[in-house]
Amino acid sequence: MFFDDMCSHLAARVPAVIASVNYRLAPEHRYPSQYEDGFDALRFIDQRHNDFIYVNTDVGKCFIGGDSAGANIAHHVMVRAAEQAGQFSKLRIAGMLALQPFFGGEERTESELRLTKVPVLSVHATDAYWREFLPEGADRNHPAAHVFARGDEEFRNLDFPVSLVVMGGNDPLQDWDRRDILEKFSYQTVHLFMPRLGSPSMPSTPRSPTTSAAMYVDARVPIVVASVNYGLASEFKHPNQYDDGFDVLKFIDPRY
Numbered sequence: 001m002f003f004d005d006m007c008s009h010l011a012a013r014v015p016a017v018i019a020s021v022n023y024r025l026a027p028e029h030r031y032p033s034q035y036e037d038g039f040d041a042l043r044f045i046d047q048r049h050n051d052f053i054y055v056n057t058d059v060g061k062c063f064i065g066g067d068s069a070g071a072n073i074a075h076h077v078m079v080r081a082a083e084q085a086g087q088f089s090k091l092r093i094a095g096m097l098a099l100q101p102f103f104g105g106e107e108r109t110e111s112e113l114r115l116t117k118v119p120v121l122s123v124h125a126t127d128a129y130w131r132e133f134l135p136e137g138a139d140r141n142h143p144a145a146h147v148f149a150r151g152d153e154e155f156r157n158l159d160f161p162v163s164l165v166v167m168g169g170n171d172p173l174q175d176w177d178r179r180d181i182l183e184k185f186s187y188q189t190v191h192l193f194m195p196r197l198g199s200p201s202m203p204s205t206p207r208s209p210t211t212s213a214a215m216y217v218d219a220r221v222p223i224v225v226a227s228v229n230y231g232l233a234s235e236f237k238h239p240n241q242y243d244d245g246f247d248v249l250k251f252i253d254p255r256y
Helices: 002-013 033-052 069-083 110-114 123-133 174-183 209-220 240-252
Strands: 062-067 093-099 162-168 189-194
Touching: 033 062, 033 069, 062 069, 069 093, 110 174, 162 174
Parallel strands: 062 093, 093 162, 162 189
Antiparallel strands: none
16 A cells, blocks of 8 residues: 555654554544544554554654544644543654545635636545534534534644644645645644645555656665656646746755
């Protein structure tokens, strides 16, 4: 699976212990099963970390993250960890990484109305996913989807870590990320907007040959390897691909 490969690669290259949570899936397991599984994983690490990870691992500097639905889970688990910080003896959340978080609401945002023909994910599909995940009878203004549907009172006094939020220009849900994470949330947020990054997805196919080659080179050569996820024809015609490549250079070195 894609995320197994990614986590294995991270574990081999980053001086950190990587834990991938095998949470229960909808529609067999609806809200809040996934959040409970994530929080239980944190409690297990806090209580049993000496049994299965290196003794010098600092669980007081724990980072939590996810992509798409995983970013939604990471956010809600982080909120619960902040609300119930007293349950942890040593574990502390030092930061969160949210890659194209999967949020929503009943209102149709500008990006949802505009991005109707992007690959991978449509608004029709996101609506179906919410119906399979949310409690029976709930609409998309449920707090699991629309974080601030009931206001922000419950978040004001919580201690949140610094967070990195990555949003894609081709993500129909990007306006919800701006509203519920960047504009309203009280924790410190670093915002990275990538104009041509695609819509959220949960890949189930094997990694591509080029991805495998990049990982192979990265693991064996003392250089940083960047594989560019450029926009594809026919949805994106000349000169989009060249623009994407040059934008990567500018991102790596602003002097460009």
